Amino acid sequence: MSDSESTTALTDLALDVRDLRVRYGSNEVLKGATFSARRGEVVALLGPNGAGKTTTIEVLEGFRMPTSGDVCVLGSDPARGDERWRARVGVVLQSWRDHSRWRVRDLLDYHARFYAPYATAEVPRPWDVDELLALVGLTAHAEQRVMRLSGGQRRRVDVAIGIVGRPELVFLDEPTAGFDPHARREFHELVHRLSDFENTTVLLTTHDLAEAEKLADRILVLDRGTIIADGSPDKLALDLATKAEVRWTAGDERHVHAVEDRDPTEFVRRLLATDPDVTELEVKRANLEDTYLALVQRVESGQADEHEKLEALS
C-alpha cells in the first residue's frame, strides 16, 4: 500500500478498535478485539450468545468503560465523547416499555428537537419527522401510542429515534430480534438505504448468519471475546470453507461427490474431460452458515490449546 493510500484509509475510518479488553471481576469478556470500519461501510458483528457482542457495542457507544485498549469512534474516545460527538452517533436501543404512553410522532419529534443545534453545512439535522416516519413505514401509525404497536413496529420506532439526528455512524444491537420475515425484509431495505444514500456507517450485532450475509459489506466473527474472522461474506466463505459438493447426472443416474480440497475446479475439469455424458452439473460450495458453524466448532474444540497459548504469551 502506498503512503497516500494509507493516509486516505486512516481518515476514512469511522471506527478503529485496537486490542480492546473488558474484564468484569475475574471474567474477561473481551480479550483483545481489533477491528475497524470505513465510512459508509455496513459491518456485522456476528457471534453466538455470550461472545461479547453487546459489551463491544456498549464500549463503542460510550456507555461502558473498557479495561484496556484503544477505541476511536468518529475521531474521539467514546468514554470522553461530548454532546457534539453524541449528536453524530446514532444508537438504536431496544425498547421494552419505555415511553409506552407516547404517540409515535410525538416521541420522534421530541428526540428530533435536540439535534437542530448540531446541524452543519454538510449535514442538515434533524431528519424531517414525517419524512422519517414514511421511510421506516410508520406513517399510518404516527398518531398511535407506542404500547399499541406490534414488536416489529416498535423496533422501527427505535430505529427511527436512533437515526433521527442523521448520524454518521449507527449502532444496532440485535436489530431484528423478534421480527417476522416481512418486517425483517423491510428493515434490511432500510439499512441498505442508510448506507447507500446517506453514506451512514452501520455496525450491527446479530447471531443470525443469513442476516449478516444479506446486510453486511464485512462480517466480524466474535467468539469468546476475540475476533476469529474478518472479511466480506464471500471472502469469509472462500477463505474458511473447506468443502464443496459437486452433483451431476450421467445417463439416468444422479451423482454426488464431496470435494474436501478447497477448490473443486480441478475435480470438475477432470470429470468433464472423462465423462461426456455429464449433464445438470451443480457445484455447491459450503455457505456462510456451514462456515460459521465450523468456525465456532473449531474454536470450541481448540479452546484448550488457545488457553495454553494465551497463558504462555502472558
Next chain:
Amino acid sequence: MITTGTTSTCGVAVRAGLHRGWLETKYSLTDVGDIFWMLLFPISFTVTLLFMRGNTVPGTDLALGAMVLPSLIGMSIAFGGLAGPAMQIATDREDGTLLRAKATPDGMLGYLIGKIWFFGLTTLASLVLLAIPAVTVIGDLRIDGRTALLLPVIFVVGMVATVPIGSALGSIFKSSAQSMLIMLASMLLIAISGIFYPITAMPTWLQWVGQVFPFYWLGLGTRSAMMPAGAEAAEIGDSWRTVEMFAVLGVWAVIGLVLAPIVLRRMARRQTGSAIAAARDKVMTRGY
C-alpha cells in the same frame, strides 16, 4: 462562537424538556388509570372531612376539618415532589427511558427539565382537585390576600425543596419495586407530621422526628396561609414559625440540589443496554 453554540444547545434542550413535561402531563391527564388515582385522593379526603364534622382542634373551638384541609395541600405538595419523582425515576431507569436520554445529545438535561415541569404541573392539578373537599370546610377557612400571596410561594418553594431530593432517592434504589418503600415511608411521615391531627398531640420525640422532614413544614406553611387568626395556638410554640419554615425547606432544597446531580450522574453512568436487559428479564420472570 463556541459560547453561542453552547447556549443555544442548552436552550434547545430546555425547551425540548418543557415540551416533554407538557406532553407527559397531557398523556397523564387523558389516562383513565391516572385520572382514577388523581380523583381517588380528593374524594377520599372529602369523605374523611365529612366524618370530622363537629370535631374541633384540641384546645381551640376551630373545626378540625379547617386544620386538615390546608394540611392536605401541604402534604400533596410534599408527596407530589418526593414520592412522584422517586418512583418515576426508578421506573424510567429500569425501562430504558433514561438510557434513551443518555443516547441523545443534551438528552439528560431535557429529561430532567421535563420531569420537574411534569411534576410541577401534575402536583398543581392535584391541588386544584382539592377544591372538591374544600367545599365542606370553606366557611371555617380564611381565604384572603395573604392566602393568594403565600400559597403560590409555598408551592414553588415546596417543589424546589422536594423534587431534587426525590429524584436523588429514585436514583439510589436498585429497582422500581424497591422504590415503593418511598411510598411507605411517606405514609409514615405523613402520619407523624400533623396533617390529620395536630403534631402537638404527639409525644415530644415524635414531634422532633416530624420536624426534620418537609411534610410537617409544608403543612405548617399551608395552614398559616389559610387558617383564621388564633389557630396558631394549636402549633408548636404557639406560632406559624414562617421564618423557620422557609429556612428548613431551604436546607432541603440545598441538600437536594447538591446531591441530585451527583447521584443522577452516577446512576446514569451505570445505565447500559445490558443492565436494562437484565432488569427486563428479572421483571419478566417474577412477573411485576
